[in-house]
Amino acid sequence: MKVLRALNNNVVLSRDENGEGVILTGRGIGFRAHPGQEVDPERIVQVFVPADGRDPDHLAEAFAMIDQEILRAVVIGLRETGIEQRESSRPTLAIAVADHVSGALDRLRRGLEIEYPLEVEVRTLYPEEYDRAERLLHAVNAQVDPALPAHEATALALHLVNAGFSTGDLSFTYTMTGVIQQMLAVVAERFGIAADRHSMAAARFITHVRYMFVRIQQHRQLDGEQSLISRTIRESYPEAARTAEQLAVIVRLRMGEALSADEIAYLALHVARMTMEAEAPRARAAGQAPDAPQAGTAPA
Secondary structure (H helix, E strand, O other): OEEEEEEEOOEEEEEOOOOOEEEEEOOOOOOOOOOOOEOOHHHOOEEEOOOOOOOHHHHHHHHHHOOHHHHHHHHHHHHHOOOOOOEEOOHHHHHHHHHHHHHHHHHHHOOOOOOOOOHHHHHHHOHHHHHHHHHHHHHHHOOOOOOOOOOHHHHHHHHHHHOOOOOOOHHHHHHHHHHHHHHHHHHHHHHOOOOOOOOHHHHHHHHHHHHHHHHHHOOOOOOOOOOHHHHHHHHHOHHHHHHHHHHHHHHHHHHOOOOOHHHHHHHHHHHHHHHHHHHHHHHHHOOOOOOOOOOOOOOO
8 A cells, every 4th residue: 555645653544455545553654654655564553444435534634633642552452352453444433432532541640530420321231342341441551551440441332332323423322322221211110020131131122222223323214114024013012012102202202213113013022022021930930931922033
């Protein structure tokens, strides 16, 4: 690859073999680099390939504005923890994490403490991202001074969750987290059960809702015009269907988006699964065997 523009000693704008603009980072990669010069592959730590039509020039400038030692720590941390490979199509993730780490270090040096009220919710709703965030925090702390406190894993986890959406605005992820919590509370109250967030059915419900929000963001909701499976779910689990309608109202009020009939039907299926799983111990005690939902397979 050849240099198109050196942003600073550690960030270079280049082109890949397909002629697409890419951003290269690495210590000293831009030192005395000139347009047209071959990039030393040994100096490349990360290759960022802007996706979704994002302007590589603009993103490269954003990279150049970040403290280069912090950017290096984050890029290496994302690589070492397996969150990103050597080539990444998510440059905004590295930018967002590096910007957060920079701010957190600044607050720490000034003796300012910040609490994350969503820590419990993030741990329970996004366990995989939280686990990756803890490992990422450990990897970053190995390269920065002072070391960031453990509760910063909550914020990093939210950035990892947010990376699954087209928006770079964390407010959507905060809102989604609150909506999922509210949904679980409604199901628990409606059916008089303890919605155990660690249960298999609840985990499937949370996963389904997260992907539902991705579809909302992408304007690609499930919509089969009252498909057979959708009608069967509603007829088989009428109480769960009524609860799903209530959940759809919450989504519309909080997210400003009406759910399609199919989305509501699949919510109903997951509600039915949660209630059946919660009621199974009582059914076994009474000598009954609750029927598992057979109406269809809910999409993620």
